[in-house]
């Protein structure tokens with residue numbers, strides 16, 4: 001549910017810049033002979049000529065739409081040029097588009113705070129630049145105004161027939177009686193026009209823009225006049241704009257929320273919301289709705305040039321649906337390999353690490369229509385390394401499939417089952433944060449992992465679902481530049497769906513894997529956060545975690561790891577965490593040089609490379625999103641103050657010797673952190689570790705153990 005934010009100031013200048021038919025432009029730059037011709041980019045999938053994912057404006061003039069497939073596009077526009085997206089690993093390779101987007105961002109970010117919102121969209125806060133321009137060269141003092149500025153659309157500006165629109169825009173810009181805010185917006189029009197011209201000059205790409213006093217209005221305006229144009233929203237025209245704006249056209253109201261406003265409140269336009277009281281709208285969606293009905297939106301432009309998340313996905317329409325676990329595993333491996341490469345490159349180039357791995361899929365089940373049951377998305381802490389990501393993604397898939405099939409896994413015939421099929425798969429990495437630099441930063445680095453997770457309190461059944469994105473905005477999903485292939489609806493896609501019974505053969509790998517999952521120990525991370533809670537509260541009385549403690553204890557995502565945990569059996573209860581170790585360090589303000597005995601809690605968590613030790617391994621991302629973010633912010637600003645009830649008690653509960661840290665744990669950390677960690681550990685190494693300590697602490701579990 002969106003959070004209402006009051007306008008911090010009406011005197012802001014915010015621009016939303018959106019590239020025009022972006023993938024087409026990238027392909028046309030590669031093949032300049034296609035410029036000006038009806039062109040579309042099609043998905044790798046060849047069914048019915050492939051799905052169109054980007055359509056040039058020339059092709060749109062012929063009636064070609066993105067919802068069409070290649071064959072259909074050729075029917076309506078025989079001369080259309082269909083360009084296939086580049087392919088790598090048997091799927092679309094979007095790197096050239098991502099890189100092209102980065103070129104644009106580097107130009108746009110020169111004039112103000114810049115937020116990369118998707119592969120081809122950017123928000124800019126141009127307030128400072130506009131204020132400076134207003135002081136130095138106010139619009140009314142300008143004689144020569146560039147053509148691109150005069151071509152701006154100014155909402156609410158009446159252009160009578162036969163009147164030169166550019167002249168009207170010139171007058172509006174140079175109005176002596178304009179409000180301060182409108183003068184700022186006029187300055188914004190100059191700045192954005194110049195930026196757009198610069199983008200064209202440097203990259204050969206055109207883009208469109210909206211200029212307003214907030215993000216919401218700027219985004220609305222950028223799509224109003226495309227391609228290669230800009231639209232200004234003066235304050236006085238906001239009411240008129242929203243009055244006639246269909247509910248579904250508003251970002252965030254395109255989905256269920258918008259539908260419920262239409263059906264429950266009978267609202268057709270955003271303006272229709274004005275008749276309802278704040279209380280009434282609050283019942284539907286906080287007071288955010290009341291605000292947007294009035295064009296109020298205090299959201300800041302985040303200074304972020306890098307994506308919020310990375311992802312890789314592929315669709316398997318119709319007969320290509322995956323029907324064996326082996327084929328799912330094959331594709332997951334491919335997707336994870338790509339994801340891992342991008343994570344590694346982000347780590348190397350930007351020194352950023354991701355914390356959460358999420359698996360999304362679409363599937364059908366025999367006897368149920370595709371739309372009836374959603375394949376649950378699952379997430380877990382992200383462990384770096386291709387193999388680990390692959391393992392974890394498969395585990396997530398298994399857990400989701402088991403849930404999807406309603407645990408009704410019995411018999412099937414042969415390896416290819418007739419009961420379910422996967423029509424799309426994607427993996428994504430989110431919660432990406434910079435790695436702090438310097439030795440002391442290791443502490444911060446681990447401290448930063450301390451999550452607070454509301455999922456600890458989630459009911460068992462929802463324990464590891466990844467629900468729909470927390471924001472109601474579809475476009476929010478794009479914020480991470482996730483390269484999902486387009487969902488393709490294949491008409492024959494549900495021909496497999498005939499009978500209702502879902503039975504899998506004993507020999508089906510799924511059965512085996514399901515059994516494997518089923519056989520996991522109660523305390524395994526796959527069970528549920530509630531399971532973890534049980535483990536914590538019942539089996540670890542000494543830890544005395546309160547019910548609301550947002551730090552679930554389970555955190556090992558891989559089957560292998562879970563099996564390892566299983567082997568360790570009851571000895572595992574009471575795992576201390578390396579995270580606590582660092583937290584304790586921070587809290588106590590002790591120098592690492594002088595203290596080598598402290599708390600630990602679930603060393604395995606550390607082996608997960610910066611995984612939120614306290615986040616449920618398989619959890620609902622949007623359930624944890626806000627608290628986790630909040631907590632992380634608190635830690636960033638004031639390390640160690642991410643207070644968790646009873647944390648101090650827990651910190652006192654377990655002492656262990658630093659020499660007992662399993663080096664395989666450290667090997668799983670990123671190389672630079674490893675180095676720092678090793679350097680940091682060395683001075684503390686002591687030859688004799690008392691045996692009694694080993695037996696008394698859960699940390700011994702993580703040491704090489706002859707019994708395992």
Ligand code: DCP
Nearest residue numbers: 018019020021022023024053054055120226486
């Ligand atoms: N894209 C995709 N699959 C989709 C939608 C879009 O792969 N279902 C890709 C291709 C687009 C790019 O993302 O070129 C940007 O999407 P936009 O929605 O911004 O659309 P375009 O830039 O293509 O056109 P427009 O000029 O209407 O913004």
